[in-house]
Amino acid sequence: MPQRTYAVIGLGAIGLGMAQSLLRAGLKTIGCNRGPRPLETFAANGGQTTHNPAEAAARADVLFLAVVNAAQAEDVLFGQGGAARAMQAGDLVVNCVTVKPAFAVDMERRLAELGLLYLDAPVSGGPAQSAAGKLSIMASGSPEAFARAETGLKAVAAVVHRLGDEAGKGSAMKVVNQLLAGTHIAAAAEAMALGLRMGLDAGDVYKVITSAAANSWMFETRMKHVVSGDYTPLSAVDIFVKDLGIVSETTREQAMPAPLAAAALQQFVAAQARGLGREADAAVIKTFPGIELPRKKD
Amino acid sequence: MPQRTYAVIGLGAIGLGMAQSLLRAGLKTIGCNRGPRPLETFAANGGQTTHNPAEAAARADVLFLAVVNAAQAEDVLFGQGGAARAMQAGDLVVNCVTVKPAFAVDMERRLAELGLLYLDAPVSGGPAQSAAGKLSIMASGSPEAFARAETGLKAVAAVVHRLGDEAGKGSAMKVVNQLLAGTHIAAAAEAMALGLRMGLDAGDVYKVITSAAANSWMFETRMKHVVSGDYTPLSAVDIFVKDLGIVSETTREQAMPAPLAAAALQQFVAAQARGLGREADAAVIKTFPGIELPRKKD
Numbered sequence: 001m002p003q004r005t006y007a008v009i010g011l012g013a014i015g016l017g018m019a020q021s022l023l024r025a026g027l028k029t030i031g032c033n034r035g036p037r038p039l040e041t042f043a044a045n046g047g048q049t050t051h052n053p054a055e056a057a058a059r060a061d062v063l064f065l066a067v068v069n070a071a072q073a074e075d076v077l078f079g080q081g082g083a084a085r086a087m088q089a090g091d092l093v094v095n096c097v098t099v100k101p102a103f104a105v106d107m108e109r110r111l112a113e114l115g116l117l118y119l120d121a122p123v124s125g126g127p128a129q130s131a132a133g134k135l136s137i138m139a140s141g142s143p144e145a146f147a148r149a150e151t152g153l154k155a156v157a158a159v160v161h162r163l164g165d166e167a168g169k170g171s172a173m174k175v176v177n178q179l180l181a182g183t184h185i186a187a188a189a190e191a192m193a194l195g196l197r198m199g200l201d202a203g204d205v206y207k208v209i210t211s212a213a214a215n216s217w218m219f220e221t222r223m224k225h226v227v228s229g230d231y232t233p234l235s236a237v238d239i240f241v242k243d244l245g246i247v248s249e250t251t252r253e254q255a256m257p258a259p260l261a262a263a264a265l266q267q268f269v270a271a272q273a274r275g276l277g278r279e280a281d282a283a284v285i286k287t288f289p290g291i292e293l294p295r296k297k298d
Numbered sequence: 299m300p301q302r303t304y305a306v307i308g309l310g311a312i313g314l315g316m317a318q319s320l321l322r323a324g325l326k327t328i329g330c331n332r333g334p335r336p337l338e339t340f341a342a343n344g345g346q347t348t349h350n351p352a353e354a355a356a357r358a359d360v361l362f363l364a365v366v367n368a369a370q371a372e373d374v375l376f377g378q379g380g381a382a383r384a385m386q387a388g389d390l391v392v393n394c395v396t397v398k399p400a401f402a403v404d405m406e407r408r409l410a411e412l413g414l415l416y417l418d419a420p421v422s423g424g425p426a427q428s429a430a431g432k433l434s435i436m437a438s439g440s441p442e443a444f445a446r447a448e449t450g451l452k453a454v455a456a457v458v459h460r461l462g463d464e465a466g467k468g469s470a471m472k473v474v475n476q477l478l479a480g481t482h483i484a485a486a487a488e489a490m491a492l493g494l495r496m497g498l499d500a501g502d503v504y505k506v507i508t509s510a511a512a513n514s515w516m517f518e519t520r521m522k523h524v525v526s527g528d529y530t531p532l533s534a535v536d537i538f539v540k541d542l543g544i545v546s547e548t549t550r551e552q553a554m555p556a557p558l559a560a561a562a563l564q565q566f567v568a569a570q571a572r573g574l575g576r577e578a579d580a581a582v583i584k585t586f587p588g589i590e591l592p593r594k595k596d
Contacts, residue, residue: 101496124510138506161506163498172496173506176489180512183485187558191478197554198399198470200461208436208459208471212422214478216514256495256586259565260485263557288554 003028006152007060009053009076009083011038014096014123015066017130018156022064023047024133025155032056053081062092062152069242070099078110089115092148096123096137098178098243100250101168108141108167117145120167122174123157126234134158138177140169175250178243179261184218185240185281186264191219192226193288202227202294225282229296237284238277240268301326304450305358307351307374307381309336312394312421313364315428316454320362321345322431323453330354351379360390360450367540368397376408387413390446394421394435396476396541398548399466406439406465415443418465420472421455424532432456436475438467473548476541477559482516483538484562487583489517490524494589500525523580527594535582536575538566 004027008019011033019042022029031042031049039049050056053076057063063083065073073095077084087093093111095104095118108118119141129135133156139146140163153160163169191214195205206227210220225231244265251258267284276283285293302325306317309331317340320327329340329347337347348354351374355361361381363371371393375382382391391409393402393416406416417439427433431454437444438461451458461467489512493503504525508518523529542563549556565582574581583591 124512136510159509161502163502163506168496169498172493172498173503175496176493176498176503177507177510177512179492180485180489180507180514180517183488183558184482184512184514187478187481187485190481190556190558191474194477194549194552194554194556195470195474197552198466198473198548200467200470200474204459204461205471205474208461209475209478211457212434212475213515213519214422214475214482216478216482216516217511218514219478221511250496251492254492254495255588256492258488258492259561260481260488260558263561267557290553 004061004151005030005059006062006064007032007056008064008066009056010065010067010072011042012066012068013127014130014135015064016042017127017132018064018066018096018135019047020045020131021133021156022152027151027155030056030059053083054086057083057086060087060091062094062148063087064152065093065095065097067097069097070103073097073099073107077107084111084114084116087114087116090117092117092119092145094119094121094149094152096121098122098174098246099171100246100253101171101175102253104167104171117142117148118167119145119149120170121149122170124177129158130156137161138163138170138173140164141167175247179247179258181218182240182244182247182268183260183264184216185222186267186284188216188219188223189267189282189285189288192223193285193291196291196293222280222282225280226285227294229294231279231283233278233280235281236278237268237271237281240281241265241272241277244268302359302449303328303357304360304362305330305354306362306364307354308363308365308370309340310364310366311425312428312433313362314340315425315430316362316364316394316433317345318343318429319431319454320450325450325453328354328357351381352384355381355384358385358389360392360446361385362450363391363393363395365395367395368401371395371397371405375405382409382412382414385412385414388415390415390417390443392417392419392447392450394419396420396472396544397469398544398551399469399473400551402465402469415440415446416465417443417447418468419447420468422475428454435459436461436468436471438462439465473545477545477556479516480538480542480545480566481558481562482514483520483579484565484582486514486517486521487565487580487586490521491583491586491589494591500592520578520580523578524583525592527592529577529581531576531578533579534576535566535569535579538579539563539570539575542566
């Protein structure tokens, strides 16, 4: 089997770890990013780097997309980035960006017109899991796309959920995932805020709820920020304005009511409106009036 | 120390297990219930039984209340049940019913006027935990109330969270707990419904979400009903109409917005309106249009 070349476009919270994981697996890997900082990091790891998506695409057989949103993915592949036209027939695009299922279906079709394979492959997990090569991937696509992706996926993921033979199913699962993730964070904040309002101690609420049937993974991880008063972002408020926006558009397109996700979106928008967009997503609790939140200890 | 007598009023899903646990711990225990069936069960276990709350109260030093709601608790203690006036100064009422914090505060005050102690002690856990003496209790009350409750609590609970020296804090924590529990069930149903609408397989959704950051204890336990198509109730839709109603009233009294819990309540009300009140709470998913739910296998 020929030694393939990999590229990762977008060396952010997820992409940098993916590129590092591919490199660590002994695969020839090019990192591509607009800003210089992550490129310096990746070069120091021994990776090849470029600012130019088309250059990365021309040299790669397998292109991982890890940019911020659908607009950037569109731009990298078909717009100014020019990556799609730089690739060769039979090459593969693995799209890890959270996008609407309809967008993934459209991407697969447009790339197929150029003879390119597409894997719809959004991820679950944060920077730590990505750096460790332990992402969880919700993937769908043709058997050919899966076959060509296999070596790369093994390098970056602990689990690959195979959800069907066409693009869209992976992104559909990611939408379901983000609906719950965002709703659980907003619910955790709402519950903690009510507890504080009623005079309960934040640490008591954390201890009781995390040991009870009302627990969620998001409550457990996010309410730590509230108890400690430290809103240093791992995942920011802005991310859930974006992702619950995708949920909102998807539910409308599917003609499916989603009242809890709609309410959760409004809470994150309210947080953004107060200038909290870049704080940890748990900062959504700061939108509640009339409570005193625990302060960070010096 | 004198051998105390215990009574449990309301031998339902939680109360019967509590009475059995007290008995198993070697404590003299009287079970009291309106309907005859649980009394027969408890008598067969070797317990003493009565239909009359005042009689149970007159013989008991420690009275556990495990009726359905605040109205029944009021009636048992101060209304037709006549239990409060039948007790002797220094005796203790342990109220395990989910009630508004303000109701618990009021109960403590009214019982104190009769010289009686009060422990605000709502529970978390279902019939299985109750039968095993492994409930989790969120308790607040005076040191004297805790001291007198100690032996009985040890018999019925695996964990007792001690949340303060006055009634109200235990019930406040239970309101926080039920806000999350109800919201998580409604969110789980919303997410699963959207997944089905987009053509995902229910088993795939269950597998991916329960292994991801979007998981909650409620998703994990409740969506099993949906995947298997079996809505035999452990906890019913009606319970969350009641408990999210308590959340709704409490948030209004506290002047605290709770948009997710409000949306969740409406979903359970919609399920009740469709005649699903007595099905498992996961049946809230049946309110979503345009999806085909998995059917129960014969």
